[in-house]
Amino acid sequence: MKQFILTALFLFSIYTCQAQDSIPAVQHNDSVKVENKQASGNDANELATVAYNEGRFKDAIAILETARKEGLEKGVESSVLYYNLGNAYFRTNDMGNARLNYERAALLDPGDRDIKHNIEYMLTKIEDKILVADTFFLHTWFRAAQNLLSSNGWAILSVVSFLLLIGSLVLFFFSRNVFAKKTAFYIGLFALILVVFGNIFTFKQKDKIEHRQTAVIMSGTAPILSSPDINSKELFTLHPGTKVYVTKEDRSWLEIEIDNGHIGWVQREKLEII
Incomplete structure (x- = not known):
């Protein structure tokens, strides 16, 4: 029985690692910000930050749009760059491009509070005030949990939880201490839940990025x-x-x-x- 469980876990570990490798690369540099953030050493972002702080929002947009296009040519997207662009477009009262870039930032980093706050604030400024249709509460909770982390974040959590699960099983099967066995059982159960939902959320977030609807x-x-x-x-x-x-x-x-x-x-x- 032990050999069967360990074999199954080994095969699942291979599957989990493959799932993590399949996630598209997303460049996320937390130091590159426009508003209420610190600028990085990157020339383009420093120039955009200076232009933004001086009120030259169109110049900031031009610099950041160039950086965005260069990144796309390399197959790289940055949630921070989209966030910065959203701020700059918002300052020029271009609600279409502001919402577009905020939503792109949220797609790559759904757990970022600044992005969520700016989207919520922007909803008070746009012309269309659309009420959300009632949805099943479990679906709402599931989606809220899924948006706590990005696809990469959920993948990392899944791998860490899987390692914790392996450790708990080893302790459960080989320890002779009753308290240690009980502790290992409950920790392993919690880790298993995180592994399952972590993988589900990873692939759902990945699918949202690859198939934008x-x-x-x-x-x-x-x-x-x-x-x-x-x-x-x-x-x-x-x-x-x-x-x-x-x-x-x-x-x-x-x-x-x-x-x-x-x-x-x-x-x-x-x-x-x-």
Whole structure:
């Protein structure tokens, strides 16, 4: 029995390590910030920080956009850079680009409190005030737990929890002390739960990054129609900074859903994928 359990754990460890290796590389430099943060030694970010602090927000945007494009060419994204861009765009009252960059930052680092705070504050400034449709409380809790860490964070926690589980099993099987066995059992059970949910959250966060199905309205006004046809009935209108969920594609049209559950079609040029 012991050999079977240890063999199963060994195979699971290989699976967990492979899961961690499959996570896309995300460059996260906590020292590179624009607002209420310290600047790093990187020339571009230092220049952007100086421009931002002097009120030259458009200059800061130009510098950071150049850095963003250079990073994308190398296959690297930074939640901090997106956060900085969001701040700079917000200062120029460009709610579309501000929301877009804040949401991209949140996608890479969902647990960051500054990002969450700025998104919540920005929601008070955009034109569309959309109430969120009621959702099952367990789904809300599950999503909130998932967003506590990034995909890399959950992967690291899974590996650490797995090592703790191995240690607990060794202590449980080979210790003769009853108290030690009980302690090892409960710690191992807790570690097992963390391993299972850590892997689930890792792959869900990874899937959100690789298959981006949310977007932000960028156009001044975006009419939402009943079908992918310019002559179809207009259902409602959205404005810059509103986040939508993309559900279907049809040529140059996207079917979108908003937080209150309403669905319609919009021209692709009116929004940008997060």
